[in-house]
Amino acid sequence: MQRRPEPELMDGPEQARAYAAADFSEPNALFLRLLEQQGADDLAHGRALDLGCGPADIVLRLLRRYPTLHCDALDGSAPMLALARAAIDARPDIASRTRLICDKLPSGHLAAAAYDLIISNSLLHHLHEPQVLWRSIRAAAKPGALVLVMDLTRPASAGQAAALVETYAADAPQVLKHDFRNSLHAAFEPTEVTQQLRVAGLAEQLSVQVVSDRHLAVWGRIEHAGPGSGV
Template sequence: MIPRQPEPELMLEPEQARAYAEADFAAPHEGFVDAFAETFPGPVSGPVLDLGCGPGDVSLRFAARYPACEVDGLDGAPAMLVAGAALMASHPAADRVHLSAGCLPDARGPRAPYATIISNSLLHHLHDPAVLWQTILRDGAPGAAVFVMDLRRPDSVAAVKALVAEYAAEAPDVLRHDFEHSLHAAFTPDEVREQLANAGLDTFTVRVTSDRHMIIFGRLPEAA
């Protein structure tokens, strides 16, 4: 197994943010909402917190799927929120999606505690992964549904290069490099299980869902 190589936490560069916001993530992001719906069947209502929301594509797709919810997105990179303005402008669910700038762990979800918390592709950016689990414990309501999706680190440099060739060969340079760095920065499922145990969240499930993704989900403990 290759060692983890962290990447910069925040996606602050306007060119990087624009390329990310303009990329076609319809399949993985719709897949995120599908996987949430399979994991937590039934309606979702009230405020939902999307941690590391980036330009808001997942927030918008989630709000579109669940018309009785509002999504509060939080991201530490203003450039990503600016880049998302075009997505928001033309989207029918935009009036129920509220993105704001804030860096974890200092920033809080504005309507905490939340009964639903989601996060896509934030975990591998964090230099200290405990920040995600502590934020979820702090901002989640008792019994909250928590659903996280992230990349997982391949075994070898050759496996990283093969994934980049398969999924990003046609992508702009900046996105291809980001994807490669992200695969090196990602955690393995066992590393995530250890993080969860350290956070007291060992009832959560970690499941491999594709050659490069895993999902992590569970319910926060009910109040004593």
């Protein structure tokens, strides 16, 4: 199936509210499990960065699981970040370790070579130019930084996309079903992500794996990034 991009930012207030109210506990728990498997325990005292953090459910899970970690979390949608702010402020122990950044990638507000851990869930498929994510990760990673990016994979056909919407969002509000279907159409296939990593000079550091019937994950450590093709 041909990729059909969707708008980058989720900045409609109703869209943001519906997304924040949805139950993503299964994929978000998978995200944390993958992080544990990658050895995130070593980074307990480090500094993390979440790109496209949305309402910050993964930030909350991460900082509950690693009680001495600090996290900067960036999103370009003001309504999403307002929901993230409310969720984080309800947990003072976590609020003191979190910095929210309202900015669109590529961002001039991220420190270079500063982060021990860089995570991103469900951002990649929103990007019209996916190299924006890989360049941002390269620039923000400390040498040896752990990276975990998870996203949807594009199904083979519109029929398969519709079937996934029925399986995982049958009772969801209309706005959420619509967003989920559009996201599946906008997502990348694993081979496309592998090619993005080659272009970014990250193919030797990060690898792509299919991790569920609708998700892929990219993980590894950035010891030194290759030159990249600049495309």
